[in-house]
Amino acid sequence: MKKRVVILVIGEDKVGIVYNISKVLFENNINIEDVTQKVLDTKIFTMTMLVDMSKSKISISDLRKEFEVVSKEINVRIDLHHEDLFYSMHRV
16 A cells, blocks of 8 residues: 655755755655656746655654755755645645
8 A cells, every 4th residue: 555745845946956855765765656846937946746655664754854854954845745635735
């Protein structure tokens, strides 16, 4: 059974954002199933990832803690949401 999470990233565009996010996922055996990223005209970087945590031993709360550290290091906002909760919040 899949344990999917949506990761949202936003901040000023700079080198290394995708690397730092992907590194945490790799280190925790989390598979990236889908990723969309864009740099807006205002130099704002946005990225949405759908990841599968079913083979990972880390909890979502501990993953959030790891991303809090990364967020401060690279000065971006990183939000995590369970897939079901994310889609129920954004359903029109």
